[in-house]
Amino acid sequence: MARADLHTAFFGGRGFTLYHATGAHGSRPLTPHFHDEYLICAQLAGHEECHVAGRLFSFDPGDVVLMNPQQVHTGNARGSSDVDYITLYVDRRLALGLVEDTAGPAARPSSPACA
Numbered sequence: 001m002a003r004a005d006l007h008t009a010f011f012g013g014r015g016f017t018l019y020h021a022t023g024a025h026g027s028r029p030l031t032p033h034f035h036d037e038y039l040i041c042a043q044l045a046g047h048e049e050c051h052v053a054g055r056l057f058s059f060d061p062g063d064v065v066l067m068n069p070q071q072v073h074t075g076n077a078r079g080s081s082d083v084d085y086i087t088l089y090v091d092r093r094l095a096l097g098l099v100e101d102t103a104g105p106a107a108r109p110s111s112p113a114c115a
Contacts, residue, residue: 015094022084030075037089039067046083048076059085 043059051074
């Protein structure tokens with residue numbers, strides 16, 4: 001979900017997309033939404049506060065967030081005006097295939113993790 005006031009770049013391959021966004025958007029929060037992919041988000045610069053699964057989280061440079069498919073979240077409910085972040089979108093079939101290849105068919109990625 002792109003914001004008009006961010007500089008963005010996409011790079012994609014089979015089963016994944018890498019999204020890089022930088023710029024000022026503190027005054028433009030995203031409404032609750034979800035994605036069909038697993039998300040691995042890394043905050044590179046700036047501060048954001050986002051609701052993930054109904055809880056408010058703060059993200060600063062160096063923080064990494066993992067989200068499951070269809071997990072409802074917002075974007076920058078509050079935060080600094082200049083941010084820089086990257087998000088890796090991983091197709092759920094690719095993620096589950098990698099898990100099964102390495103840990104066996106009973107292992108599955110599960111609950112959200114914010115670090």
